[in-house]
Amino acid sequence: MRVDIQSLGTFNQLAHEGATQATESLSQLTGIDAVVDITKITLMSRADVGEELGDDEFVGVQFDFDGALQGQTVLVFESGSVGTLIEALVPGGADGEMARSGVAEIGNIMMSGFIDGWADYLEATIDHSPPQYIERTGADVLPEPPANEEDEQIFVFKSSIEWVGESVSFYIYMLPEYDPLAGLMSELGDPGQDAIPVDKLEVFNDMTTQGTEKAAQNVEMMTGIETTAEVTQISFAAIEDVPKQIGTETYVGTVVEFTGTPSGYLMVLFDEVSARNVADALMPTDAEGTELTEAHKSAIEELGNIMTSGFVDGWANVLQTSVEHTPPELVHDMGRAIVDPLAAQVGQHQEHAFIIESTMKTDEIEFQSEIHALPNEAELRAALEALDVDRADETEADAEQLFK
């Protein structure tokens, strides 16, 4: 099954317009000034959907939808914002059942706006069930994956909405059933030159998972800190939304440009505490103070270099090609400032971008790392074309064999 980039762009735009419509409904109902921060399509394992919600408490609504598309949608508000929402909706406030009913109705109106745009574009009907009120923690707000389908990869449409002037976010998730969605994207698109084989994109995502596991092993071998690979996903977003993939907090890490099939940019990023912790673990002696020393920076550069190789080598070995990368450049800045110039470079040739993202962490110390790859779209397509799925697990090369 093949999907052209234009179709992916159109579907992403539909989700963005749906989120904008939902946000306008919210503003009309409550007077709250909110804007859509980012919308993206992500291919990921069902079990990983919602990981980014962390351990925060949410309230919201869930719907099933059926018709031209089938699946589920979820709209959630951070629970701390609910009082303000209800106060805006029912001046004087409401408790208990009335408050829940108010949230459900806000959700109902917002999500109807979200879904209607899809139905109009598809010139078909999409029905949705009555809203089910939910009050849950983190990823539990999302529907349970069907039994034995936790590892199945699905396309997820995610929008985050920011409440202007408040550090409060709302999230919309749309989880369409894979086959009808892929079928629609394939039908509506032009299977010509810029079409990508979706099934191979899944295989590529699996290869990336193996690359993340290799990078995590490398961290563990260098630092002695037990490290586990977490989420791996491929997202598709408008170029202007790419910098928003990364948080506004300050990161330390490395950036490399890689060339070959595919080519692009790769960032290995740590939050400042993690950077200091991992650099300390690499040093033979304890350093004084809390600032990163030159020795720490050199250690982080080398760690970034080794993690980068662990991540991209699997692609090269499966594709039987080589992916070169530049020496790592140390970066220490706000996340979006790091990715901005890279998105601008990639954006010279394309309007949308695939973003390959992985995270890894450890329970031993405060440590979390993110890897973000920003491949050139045309070369990623060439890589997918060249991908022999039967070789997908041949990510490792044996130097001893070659140097016998």
Added chain:
Amino acid sequence: MPEVLIADDSEFMRNLLREILEEDHTIVGEVENGVEAVEVYKEQAPDLVMMDIVMPIRDGIEATDDIKSSNPDANVIMCTSVGQEEKMKEAVRAGADGYITKPFQKPSVIEAIEDVVPS
């Protein structure tokens, strides 16, 4: 003791290699790119070069090719984070005698050196 030249753009990695090797080897130089590696090799003619691949100015494969062209008996072990088969084949074609993938432990480095420059 065998003389070793370390070529790696990472100060951290040069320090690590020096700590592993200095007990049983004489470190004749530490350089940060392929151009310096070739220059120092020609000046010092060490018994072994531990050569990174991804380095600025000139990479380790080109530098190995140069060193091996000037002295086919030179001993060069690639010591790199790159674990790609095609890159390993390039290293073989350039004349490299061994290949260690980072991150490494001391025994694997000593073993690789022993294979190339037996004590």
